[in-house]
Amino acid sequence: MKKKKVGLPQPPITSIFLGNLEEFEKDHKQHEKLVEWHEKYGSTFGMLQGAHRVIVTSDMNILNEVFVKQFHTFQARMIHPSFVVDQVNGRQLTLFFSQGNQWKRLRALFASSLTISKIKSVEPIMEKAHDELYQVFKKNENKVIDVIPNILDMTFAFISRSALGINEEFGKSEYLHKIVNILGPEETSKSLISSFFAGTWDFLSITKHFQILQFLTVFREAFKLRDNIIKAITERENEPLTSTRRRDFLDFLREAQEEDFDTTNKPDLDMKIPKKITRDELIGASMAYLFGGADTTATLINYCLYEFTIHPECEEIILQEIDDYIKNEDDINYNNVKNLEFLDRFIKETGRLHPFAYLYVIFAFFYNQNIKIPLCL
Known part of the structure; x- marks a missing residue:
């Protein structure tokens, strides 16, 4: 595919190797920088994140094309340029990193594996975590x-216990400490290894073989967590059928496991959509639960509490709604919580006003004859 200039405005390149990434990540104020550039360059502008060519837009017509008219074309997420991840042929891809048929397949498998009845089965774990917070x-x-x-602490207690059966004392989780360190890495420009991968993203087919270098960064903790997850999966594979251990999400996903399917075989993936996940994908899914579940849920709850303080009238409506459907602790269950319609709308509106994962959104390729544009919205 030939690349064609589209004439978009963009901030001046501040680094030959990192493009605009150093300025963008400075002091971890990416959102403020996007707002600043939006005011200066308009609703749609370009930028370079390492070797990533990125378009940032708030144009409603473009958003409508991406999220509605051509949604089928946009099937992957943009990942940080320093992440050495092969989104096409990687063996342990998750919904966050996969794309195309593999993304569709994983989403369908996870949706069918985590049914409402199975979600209800972990209610006791959720109630215990809530009680500990109380x-x-x-x-x-x-x-x-x-x-x-x-x-x-509460959200991670629920996620870790329900996803992997990790039972740590509330508020004293070693797993959580490691994940917080991984999710809050230093600026790319301050790490030689991260800068190398970000600047050489166009050569991913080669640099992916140097993933071992990431063990020297904060991601070494991720490798250790992966080993722990493999150990947990192996223990479940070897436990007797008579085991009385409480089942968790990892068990539910294992029911959809298939050992012999090769996700690196592209013709096989395109022609035969397997109905089970591989062991590598199971490991990746478990990692995604730990990394993607606790922090995002906690952030959303914190924003909801903030909105309560500035909109006490909404708090009163929600309290009355809770009183109407939940009379005592025994009434706190999936069905009754589902009836809290105003609370549901309040949470969704809070998420819209405070997008807590705005840096990890859609990455796609827009094809138009000889034009290929990476798009970050």
Whole structure:
């Protein structure tokens, strides 16, 4: 495919190797930088993140094309340019990183594996995590406390226990500490290894073989977590059928496991859509639960609490709605919570106002004869 210039405005290139990435990530204020560039260059502009050629837009017509008219074309997410991930042939891809038929297949498999009845089966785990959070708040009654770390402890307790059966003491999770370190890495320009991968993204077919270098960065913790997940999967594979252990999401996904399908065989993937996931994909899915579940959920809850403080009238409506459907602790279940329609709308509107994962959104290729444009919205 030939590349054609589209004449978009863009910030001046500040680094031959990193493009605009150093300026974009400075002091971890990416959102403020996007707003600044939007005001200066308009609703649609280009930028370079390492070797990633990116278009940023708030144009409603383009958004309508991406999310509605041509949604079938946009089947993958943009990943950070320093991540050495082969989104086409990677063996342990998740929904966050996969694309094309593989993305469609994984989404369908996960949706069928995690049915409502199976989600309901982990309600006791959720209730225990909520009760532990309540006890923390009760101990600090009438005191001013920072609720953010406590809420993160609660969401991670639920995710880790329900996804992998990890039972750590509430508020003292070693897993959570490692994940926080991974999710909050230093600026790319301050890491020689990350800068190398970001600047050589066009040569991914070669640089992907140097993934071992990432073990020297904060991602070494991710490799350790992966080993722990493999151990947990192996233990489940070897446990007797008479085991009385409480089943979790990992067990549900294992029911959809297939050992012999080769996801690197592109013709096979295109012509035969397998109805089970591979062991490598199972490992990747478990990693995605730990990394993608706890922090995003905690962030959304924190934003909801913030909106309560500036919109007390909404809080009153929600409290009344809860009183109408939930009379005591025994009434706190999936069906009754589903009836809280105003709360549901409030949460969705909060997520719209405060997009907590705006840097990890759609990455796609827009094809128009001889034009290929990576698109980040």
